[in-house]
Amino acid sequence: xIAMFLAMVLRGQDQDVSLVIRFAGGANHFKVGEVIPVELxxxxxxxxxxxxxxxxxxxxxRLGIEQFVVEPPGRDxxxxxxRDPMQAFMQGGLSSMLPLDAKPQLIKRxxxxxxxxxxxxxxxxxxxxxxxxxxxGKPNRLTSNTLEFDIETADAAWxxxxxxxxxxxxxxxxxxxxxxxxxxxxxxxxxxxxxxxxLARQLTMAGHEDNKWNFEAGLLxxxxxxLVFKELEDRFFAPDAALGQSYLWLVARMEFARVSGKLPAxxxxxxxxxxxxxxxxxxxxxLLKARQDAVYERAADAVALxxxxxxxxxxxxxxxxxxxxxxxxxxxxxxxxxPLLDRAQQELILGTLFDRVNVPAMAGPxxxxxxxxxxxxxxxxxxxxxxxxxxxNPQIGRERMLAEMRAPHADSLNNPGFMxxxxxxxxxxxxxxxxxxxxxxxxxxxxxxxxxYAGLTGRYATDAVLPQVKKVYQDRVNS
Numbered sequence: 001x002i003a004m005f006l007a008m009v010l011r012g013q014d015q016d017v018s019l020v021i022r023f024a025g026g027a028n029h030f031k032v033g034e035v036i037p038v039e040l041x042x043x044x045x046x047x048x049x050x051x052x053x054x055x056x057x058x059x060x061x062r063l064g065i066e067q068f069v070v071e072p073p074g075r076d077x078x079x080x081x082x083r084d085p086m087q088a089f090m091q092g093g094l095s096s097m098l099p100l101d102a103k104p105q106l107i108k109r110x111x112x113x114x115x116x117x118x119x120x121x122x123x124x125x126x127x128x129x130x131x132x133x134x135x136x137g138k139p140n141r142l143t144s145n146t147l148e149f150d151i152e153t154a155d156a157a158w159x160x161x162x163x164x165x166x167x168x169x170x171x172x173x174x175x176x177x178x179x180x181x182x183x184x185x186x187x188x189x190x191x192x193x194x195x196x197x198x199l200a201r202q203l204t205m206a207g208h209e210d211n212k213w214n215f216e217a218g219l220l221x222x223x224x225x226x227l228v229f230k231e232l233e234d235r236f237f238a239p240d241a242a243l244g245q246s247y248l249w250l251v252a253r254m255e256f257a258r259v260s261g262k263l264p265a266x267x268x269x270x271x272x273x274x275x276x277x278x279x280x281x282x283x284x285x286x287l288l289k290a291r292q293d294a295v296y297e298r299a300a301d302a303v304a305l306x307x308x309x310x311x312x313x314x315x316x317x318x319x320x321x322x323x324x325x326x327x328x329x330x331x332x333x334x335x336x337x338x339p340l341l342d343r344a345q346q347e348l349i350l351g352t353l354f355d356r357v358n359v360p361a362m363a364g365p366x367x368x369x370x371x372x373x374x375x376x377x378x379x380x381x382x383x384x385x386x387x388x389x390x391x392x393n394p395q396i397g398r399e400r401m402l403a404e405m406r407a408p409h410a411d412s413l414n415n416p417g418f419m420x421x422x423x424x425x426x427x428x429x430x431x432x433x434x435x436x437x438x439x440x441x442x443x444x445x446x447x448x449x450x451x452x453y454a455g456l457t458g459r460y461a462t463d464a465v466l467p468q469v470k471k472v473y474q475d476r477v478n479s
Contacts, residue, residue, distance in 0.1 A: 014134075017044040017100070019142040021127050023149065024108060031154040032120065033190040034162075035182075036111040040066070040144070041104040042132055050140070052100040053131045062113065067128040074115035074123070077191075077221025085263045085281065100132060107131070112189040117151045118223065124148050154192070162186060163194040170202055181214075188218035196222050200231035203250070206242035206309035216250055229254050236298065239306055242313035243299045245320060252292040260287050296321040300328045312340035319349055319356045331359030338365040343381055350384035354391070363393040370400055375411040382411045383418045390425055401426060405434060405456055408449070416448045420455030431460040439465050442472045 024037035044050045057063055062082065098105070111125065127144040134140045169175050169183035187195050187202065196219065203215040219228045232251050235241040263284055267273040300318045303311060315337040319326045334357055338346065346369070349357060366389040375382055386404065390397030401423050404412065412419040438461050441453035457469060 013142060014140060016046040017050050017132060017140070017142065018042070019127060019129055019132075019144040020104075021125070021144040021147060023147065028147070028149040029152060030117075030149065031152050031158065032117055033154050033159070033192060033195075035186055035189055036117075036149075038068075038109050038111050038125070038127075040107040040109065040127060040129070042100060042107070042129075042142075043102055043104045044100045044132070045102055047101045048099065049135055050100040051097045051133050051135055052105050053133070054096050054098060054105075055131075056107075065129065065131050066107075066109070068109075068111055068114045069126045069128060070111075070115050071124045072121070074117050076114060077112075077116040078217060081217075081220050085266060097133075110185060110189070112185075116189070116191065116221065116223075118191075120151050120153050122148065122150050156192075159190060159192040160194050162190060163192075163198050167198050167202075170205075184214035188214045188221075191218070191222050193224075193227060196224070196227055197231050200228075200235050201241075203247050204235045204238070204241035204243065204310075206240075206313045212244070212246040216246055219250060225254070229258075237302055237305055240308075240310050241306075242310040243302065243306075243317055244313050245317050248295050248299055248317055248321075249292075252288070252295040255295065256288045256291040259291070260284055293322070293325075296325045297328070300325050303329060303333060309340055312337040316341055316345050316349065319353055323356055326353075326356035331361040334359060335361035335365055338362065339368065343375075343379065347379060347381040347384060350388050351380060354384070354388045357388065358391050360392055363389060363396055366392065367396065367400070370409075375414075379411065380415055380418055382409060383415060383422045387422050387425060398426060402431075402434075405431075406437060408452060412452065413448045416451040416455070419452060420459075423456060424459045426460075428460065430462045432462045432464070435461050435465045439468055439472070442469065 020041045020043075022039050022041075024039045030036050042052055053065065055063060055065055062078070117123070125147045129142045129144070132140060132142055166183040166186040169179050170187075175183075184202075187199050199215050199218045203212060203219070219232070222228050232247070232254065235247070236243065236251070241247075261284075263281055264277070267277055296318060299314055299321075303314050303318065306314050315329060315334060318329060319334070338349075338357070341349075366385045369381060369385040370389070372382075386397070386400060389400060404419075405423055408419070434456075438453055438457040441449065442457060445453055457465075461469070
């Protein structure tokens with residue numbers, strides 16, 4: 001069947017455009033679980049006839065613009081994940097179209113993303129690609145040359161050494177991101193007991209800002225799912241294990257898969273069965289939601305056992321789960337852990353989940369944020385801290401807002417619109433004691449300080465200064 005498909009593609013392929021593949025580094029012998037890097041080279045001998053799609057990723061996790069055809073077929077490690085009717089994927093990603101000519105356009109891929117080689121043997125590889133289009137709109141699919149390669153048995157010593165080297169890179173914050181990504185992929189594809197254990201550890205490492213997908217994908221694609229489940233469960237109550245959202249989602253998904261029936265493929269051509277299928281899907285979604293809630297409830301219970309940054313990350317995940325779960329956390333726990341979160345996490349929670357940290361004990365951490373001097377450009381952390389502080393402690397929040405009106409922090413000027421909204425939240429109908437200050441600032445200030453005080457004047461100034469305000473603006477128009 002594959003041979004017939006390839007023959008059909010080749011018959012329709014233009015002769016002045018080509019796709020040539022090779023193994024990066026020139027090797028054609030690999031161990032089971034070793035990363036197999038493939039380089040794809042696209043070129044065309046006729047200028048202006050073809051365009052080249054530069055897409056390098058898809059938000060769903062896997063870019064499908066190329067098909068990797070292996071004989072004999074290997075195992076798709078994420079087949080069940082991508083075929084799961086219960087799983088929704090956000091598709092798409094950034095790309096552009098470039099003219100394709102005689103200068104090769106290179107794409108690098110790891111064959112392991114699509115094919116796991118669980119057994120030694122000799123294999124062949126071809127790539128079928130939809131990356132090159134014809135400018136006239138006619139269909140065009142390319143088939144590459146064929147590569148032969150061997151997969152050899154991986155001994156335990158090599159596997160252990162490979163895991164140790166990858167872990168050392170990931171545990172070193174000074175390593176470059178390219179090195180960290182390569183180490184993640186090494187662990188993801190290795191698929192041995194040591195790599196599964198290390199993937200579970202890395203998934204629950206506090207303070208790592210790496211994208212967690214390679215860790216999740218390595219655990220989802222491992223052959224021994226019982227071992228994966230055990231390693232994840234062992235991490236749940238470990239004091240140094242941060243129970244982040246990626247980890248909790250994976251645990252909930254695996255627990256759900258163990259207790260629920262499998263939803264069959266959608267009956268596209270059977271209208272009578274489609275309603276039954278949809279009802280079955282809704283029931284399974286309800287079971288999945290219940291399982292997720294149970295996992296987050298366990299995470300809330302585990303907070304007391306966690307330490308340091310692991311505790312902070314677990315608290316953050318529970319806060320982001322639901323208001324019901326967040327309210328199970330003692331206010332003192334939330335306040336103690338909040339300063340240990342990075343600014344991005346703090347900003348997310350204060351900006352969108354402020355009702356979950358609306359506890360008196362948060363007054364101290366919020367005031368500490370306001371005492372900080374340097375904020376990255378575009379950050380709204382200070383704005384949100386002021387808003388939430390007014391809720392958790394109206395007296396201190398009012399004092400801080402009045403101080404901000406008198407002497408705005410430099411960060412306030414980066415986001416004058418948001419700061420005006422924030423400082424307008426005081427219950428006072430007017431602040432007559434600030435009339436002269438507002439007027440003076442309007443006379444002296446330039447943008448963006450002028451915008452800030454124009455907004456505050458409109459919100460809090462009294463009619464007593466209205467003639468003077470009008471004169472300020474008239475003078476500005478005439479100057």
